[in-house]
Amino acid sequence: MGLILLWGVPFDSPMSAVHAALMRRSARFCFLDQCETKDAKLSLFVDEKIRGFIRLREHTWRLEDIEAAYLRPYDSRRVAESCGASPQEACQMRSLDEGLLTWSEVTPALVVNRPSAMAANGAKPLQAAEILRHGFLIPRTMVTTDPDAVVSFWETHGAIVYKSVSGTRSIVRLFTPAHRVRLPDVVHCPTQFQQYVPGTDYRVHVVGQRAFSCAVCSDADDYRYATHDGLDVAMVAASPPGEILEACIELCCVMGLHFAGVDLRLTPEGAWYCFEVNPSPGFTFYDEASGGGMADALAEMLIAAASRSDQLDGDTK
Amino acid sequence: MIVVVAGRFDRVAADLVLDWAAHGAAILGPEDVSRRGWRHDVHTPDDGVAVVEGQPIAVSAIDAVIVRRPAIFEHELLGIVPADRQYVAAEATAFLIAWLASRKCPVFNRATATSLSGPNFRPEQWVRLAWTIGIPASAVARHVPAQEAVAQAPRRVPVAVTVVDDRCLGEVDASLHEAARCLARASGMTLCDFLFDGPDGDAKFLTANPWPDLSRAEVREALLESVDRHRVHRKALAWV
Numbered sequence: 001m002g003l004i005l006l007w008g009v010p011f012d013s014p015m016s017a018v019h020a021a022l023m024r025r026s027a028r029f030c031f032l033d034q035c036e037t038k039d040a041k042l043s044l045f046v047d048e049k050i051r052g053f054i055r056l057r058e059h060t061w062r063l064e065d066i067e068a069a070y071l072r073p074y075d076s077r078r079v080a081e082s083c084g085a086s087p088q089e090a091c092q093m094r095s096l097d098e099g100l101l102t103w104s105e106v107t108p109a110l111v112v113n114r115p116s117a118m119a120a121n122g123a124k125p126l127q128a129a130e131i132l133r134h135g136f137l138i139p140r141t142m143v144t145t146d147p148d149a150v151v152s153f154w155e156t157h158g159a160i161v162y163k164s165v166s167g168t169r170s171i172v173r174l175f176t177p178a179h180r181v182r183l184p185d186v187v188h189c190p191t192q193f194q195q196y197v198p199g200t201d202y203r204v205h206v207v208g209q210r211a212f213s214c215a216v217c218s219d220a221d222d223y224r225y226a227t228h229d230g231l232d233v234a235m236v237a238a239s240p241p242g243e244i245l246e247a248c249i250e251l252c253c254v255m256g257l258h259f260a261g262v263d264l265r266l267t268p269e270g271a272w273y274c275f276e277v278n279p280s281p282g283f284t285f286y287d288e289a290s291g292g293g294m295a296d297a298l299a300e301m302l303i304a305a306a307s308r309s310d311q312l313d314g315d316t317k
Numbered sequence: 318m319i320v321v322v323a324g325r326f327d328r329v330a331a332d333l334v335l336d337w338a339a340h341g342a343a344i345l346g347p348e349d350v351s352r353r354g355w356r357h358d359v360h361t362p363d364d365g366v367a368v369v370e371g372q373p374i375a376v377s378a379i380d381a382v383i384v385r386r387p388a389i390f391e392h393e394l395l396g397i398v399p400a401d402r403q404y405v406a407a408e409a410t411a412f413l414i415a416w417l418a419s420r421k422c423p424v425f426n427r428a429t430a431t432s433l434s435g436p437n438f439r440p441e442q443w444v445r446l447a448w449t450i451g452i453p454a455s456a457v458a459r460h461v462p463a464q465e466a467v468a469q470a471p472r473r474v475p476v477a478v479t480v481v482d483d484r485c486l487g488e489v490d491a492s493l494h495e496a497a498r499c500l501a502r503a504s505g506m507t508l509c510d511f512l513f514d515g516p517d518g519d520a521k522f523l524t525a526n527p528w529p530d531l532s533r534a535e536v537r538e539a540l541l542e543s544v545d546r547h548r549v550h551r552k553a554l555a556w557v
Contacts, residue, residue, distance in 0.1 A: 040461070046441040047456035048448050095461045102459060106445040119430035125415035126430060128359050141359040143412050145368070149356045166411035168404060187353040188397060189405045190412040 002067025002109075002306040004029035007100060009079065013284040014295075015072045021299035028306065030061050034079045034097070038089040042099040050107050054100075063103060068110040068305035070298065072280060073097060110258065110305035112298070117256035118279035122167035124192060127277060134251050136274035140195040147183040150175075150193060159196035161221065172222035199267040202240055203286050206252040206260050207297040211245040214238060214289035235289030240264060244272050252277065259298060261286075318378050319544060320345050320369055322413070322433065323385040324393060329531050330385050340541065341380075345369045347393040350409040357412070362419035380551075381544040382417065382424045383508070384434035385528070389413065423482070423547045425508035425540065426527060435506050440524045443500075447522045450503050452496045454522040455514060473515040479529050481539035482507050490518040500525065508540070 004022065008015040010033055022029050032040075036056065044052040044063065052063040076097040080090035104111045120127040125143055132138050142153050143165060154160050154175060162179075163172045174196065201216040201223060215238035220226035226233035239245065248262045251274075261281030265273045283294045318341040323330030325346055334342040345367070354373035356366040365376045389409040391402035410433065417428035426435035438446070440457045447454035478487040478497035485494040497511040500522070510529045513520040529536055 042459070042461040044441065044459040045456060046444050046458075047454065050445070092462055095463070099459055099461045102439050102441050105439070106441050116429075116431055116436070123411040123414040123430055125357065125359050125412070126418055129362070129415065129419060132359065138359065143355070143357045143415070145351070145353055145355040146366070147353075164408060165415070166407040168407055188351045189401075189408050190350060190355055190357075191408075 003065045004302045005066045005069040006031045008072035017295035021295040035083045068302040070112045112258045157195040199265040202264040204248045204262040208301045212290040320382045343370045347389045387432040475512045476516045477510040482543035484539045489516040492518045
């Protein structure tokens, strides 16, 4: 059986959950803890084949043995700071991360998820256009540096929200009359505005060909920050219709994502809008309400990929 | 109008725009993204407004875009307060990626999620792509920590084949032109140097350079020819 690579930090809840799921299944895996990589070594050779190794203290793992990987690396600069690395060690940690990211783009192994497949989430209007192309409804979306355009958009749609364009985590906020005084600032930075779509939030996590879903109940503009605003948030078991789940699975497949969190909203009129596809979801937040089992599903997908090499070997005998 | 996405210190871009003044060329610089006037609607990307050389222009007036950079960098945003430059650079880059990717006119090279221009491949990704489509390529090695280079027998002098849309430039064996075309198609690049370890048919692919020298007359000529061809095609479609 091939090797499964977990790459990230142990205190990350999703990583910890998948780690535990693999342990329960006695899977063959290795955990590359970013906090421990100050003196790790990597060699990567790319020609007709991909090969090399990672060495961490007494452990050496051959890259060609890795058949599946779950990646949740943190920013190596922050990791280096948090573990007290010297400037030289921090540089080495960054180089190692870059080497692993490179490997993840060229390896034939199942990678959850390749950085290039995840990148569209870092340019929201780009991802929104792709979601639209695949048949989902999306809110009317405008990016502008023109205050007059914002006013016109607001007058057209009645209620609008604003949010960041890049992957920099921003809080979705309703645009109110009090914000008008700040409109001139829009000139200096392209800002994204969207038609406000009322309704109930749903999160669908796609794991391969499986979907796990729940509804999110909150009065916050952005439920992720509800407690920050002194508001409640609750996840309840609920699922969109089968055709919506199928569409989510297909969307993630087309985007090259083996695992993702799809943000949907159901309007009072019964229309389903898609806001975003999160390529590295913090799924533990939603797991219980979604019926549990996401970590297990991920583990099973990784194990299945790692077992395929055995099947191929068997076929050639 | 031909828009060249470039920085203020890009002398080649400045010279190109001067050379193409009669073709309506202009530079879209980092400072333009922080100017009043941009409007981009995800549902109707062809109806928007861009800001080029400080002036708002309808995107429908743009015949082609040549992109000379992978991103907007914070150190260029002198008009933004220092504390906000990192954020504005990230936002501007993300926005331009979406804007460039939605253009229907020719874009050299079309933005991807990872770069304003092309897929932003590492050397390993180029080699992997080459082998995947059946083009022999020289091996690439990466070591952490970095190792001292081992003295090797002198290699052949690398030779570049420049792809500009469907044209290949370079005095090499015809098979290398075909290899370059295949690599361009597979990577989505329309303006790129593909380097081989010699001019003959047995040469191996080395790597690609997504920033070919635009001061070369033959590259400019090929670019302009491509833009004109698309302009004519667009006008013909307008009549249908």
